[in-house]
Amino acid sequence: MLPELSRQEILRYSRHLLIPEVGLDGQRKLKASSVLVIGTGGLGSPVALYLAAAGIGRIGLVDYDVVDFSNLQRQVIHGTSGIGELKVESARRRMLDLNPDIQVDVYNEPFTSANAMQIAESYDLIIDGTDNFPTRYLTNDLCVLSGKPNVYGSIYRFDGQVSVFDARRGPCYRCLFPEPPPPGLVPSCAEGGVLGVLPGTIGTLQATEAIKVLLGIGEPLIGRLLLYNALDMSFEFVKLRKNPNCKVCGPNPEVTQLIDYEAFCGVPGHDHDSGSVGGGWDITAAELAERLRRGNHVKLLDVREPHELQISRIEGATLIPLGQLASRLSELDSAEEMVVFCKAGTRSARALELLLSAGFRKVKNLQGGINAWAMEVDPSQPIY
Amino acid sequence: MPTLRIPAPLRSYTNGQSEVTVNGQTVEQAMQDLLKKHPALQPHLYNSNGGLRPFVNLFLGENNIKDLQGLETPLKEDDRLLLIPSIAGGSEA
Numbered sequence: 001m002l003p004e005l006s007r008q009e010i011l012r013y014s015r016h017l018l019i020p021e022v023g024l025d026g027q028r029k030l031k032a033s034s035v036l037v038i039g040t041g042g043l044g045s046p047v048a049l050y051l052a053a054a055g056i057g058r059i060g061l062v063d064y065d066v067v068d069f070s071n072l073q074r075q076v077i078h079g080t081s082g083i084g085e086l087k088v089e090s091a092r093r094r095m096l097d098l099n100p101d102i103q104v105d106v107y108n109e110p111f112t113s114a115n116a117m118q119i120a121e122s123y124d125l126i127i128d129g130t131d132n133f134p135t136r137y138l139t140n141d142l143c144v145l146s147g148k149p150n151v152y153g154s155i156y157r158f159d160g161q162v163s164v165f166d167a168r169r170g171p172c173y174r175c176l177f178p179e180p181p182p183p184g185l186v187p188s189c190a191e192g193g194v195l196g197v198l199p200g201t202i203g204t205l206q207a208t209e210a211i212k213v214l215l216g217i218g219e220p221l222i223g224r225l226l227l228y229n230a231l232d233m234s235f236e237f238v239k240l241r242k243n244p245n246c247k248v249c250g251p252n253p254e255v256t257q258l259i260d261y262e263a264f265c266g267v268p269g270h271d272h273d274s275g276s277v278g279g280g281w282d283i284t285a286a287e288l289a290e291r292l293r294r295g296n297h298v299k300l301l302d303v304r305e306p307h308e309l310q311i312s313r314i315e316g317a318t319l320i321p322l323g324q325l326a327s328r329l330s331e332l333d334s335a336e337e338m339v340v341f342c343k344a345g346t347r348s349a350r351a352l353e354l355l356l357s358a359g360f361r362k363v364k365n366l367q368g369g370i371n372a373w374a375m376e377v378d379p380s381q382p383i384y
Numbered sequence: 385m386p387t388l389r390i391p392a393p394l395r396s397y398t399n400g401q402s403e404v405t406v407n408g409q410t411v412e413q414a415m416q417d418l419l420k421k422h423p424a425l426q427p428h429l430y431n432s433n434g435g436l437r438p439f440v441n442l443f444l445g446e447n448n449i450k451d452l453q454g455l456e457t458p459l460k461e462d463d464r465l466l467l468i469p470s471i472a473g474g475s476e477a
């Protein structure tokens with residue numbers, strides 16, 4: 001039995017009721033539906049707003065972060081007044097303001113193998129709005145194992161991907177990407193940046209697909225991957241097939257329960273990058289400042305991109321972007337003391353690994369990057 | 385000549401180029417030509433044993449080359465190859 005709509009709901013959803021593909025019964029279906037949104041960031045913002053507006057009866061939000069000033073360029077569900085607030089609470093407030101007739105359940109905790117099944121159990125559909133590989137593989141496997149559709153979206157700079165992975169009717173994420181890239185090979189948005197509207201475009205497409213799947217209308221992106229590029233304004237589609245050797249949705253699955261995804265991906269899913277490499281290869285901003293003050297000769301190697309020099313710089317540093325480092329090693333002297341830095345320590349940690357494997361030993365990674373330097377040593381430089 | 389689309393995360397290894405024209409009668413030859421032009425891509429696309437890395441997908445038009453003849457898939461003059469990488473982004477804070 002589908003729930004009835006109140007007089008007020010009939011008015012609120014009148015533009016839906018006018019569409020034959022939705023209509024009164026469709027709107028009642030949406031009211032009876034439940035969707036779990038993993039992440040309330042760039043993708044989760046438009047997803048949660050549009051699903052709330054559309055009258056999905058129950059929406060779950062999973063996130064453990066707080067709203068930060070640098071989120072607002074794209075995470076439009078949050079506002080300046082919400083800075084410092086839990087993201088799930090900030091999002092719930094906005095959603096209930098938009099539509100008080102829905103229920104919003106929040107899970108202010110990391111999404112892990114320990115709690116994922118239990119959290120997801122009571123939802124019809126899952127939306128993957130995460131920013132890291134461990135949570136992406138977790139979400140995929142969870143959906144395959146529990147037989148739920150997974151509306152996938154992913155973004156980088158000007159590029160986006162969207163698909164609907166429903167292993168009962170088509171391929172899953174692992175069919176396409178059996179393994180994650182090794183840590184560090186693919187830059188995150190925090191390091192690589194993202195156009196603020198991009199998650200709006202991709203998240204809105206995810207919300208569209210979710211509503212179609214819930215209503216059973218149209219042709220959802222099952223077995224198709226949408227590739228969007230904002231610069232070219234291109235939408236391309238490729239066909240996805242079920243991989244007969246898929247470790248989770250194939251006929252002989254190896255993965256029959258949730259695994260340790262951080263170990264599988266070789267990266268932490270939940271702690272922000274600490275910007276350090278460990279093993280005695282780090283130097284703090286304060287230590288570096290002290291060495292320079294004492295007049296020790298230290299070569300400073302900046303592995304950021306040239307356009308980042310306009311934001312902040314450390315005087316006297318040499319710029320070799322990480323992508324060029326391997327081919328420009330001959331410009332460096334392994335006998336010289338060297339400190340490598342980037343924005344926050346992620347790229348420089350990779351640069352350090354590269355230098356170590358090339359035989360450099362007198363190298364250190366500036367922990368926390370130039371942002372830590374700006375915070376602790378040179379407040380005239382902005383943090384970004 | 386066939387073209388190959390480079391995804392954004394790998395463009396720092398192709399001097400920012402998003403499309404590269406490649407010479408070759410097969411996907412394999414086209415990839416070898418790509419690596420000759422942009423050797424810095426090598427570790428991002430290939431394992432140490434010479435196989436394509438499992439998170440790298442090559443599509444010819446709308447079909448995964450795995451569903452065609454793999455690296456042996458023949459190429460025509462106006463063919464377009466798409467390199468589709470894993471991207472993680474979504475809600476980074």
Ligand SMILES: [Zn+2]
Pocket residue numbers: 167171172173174175176243246247248249250
């Ligand atoms: Zn699969």
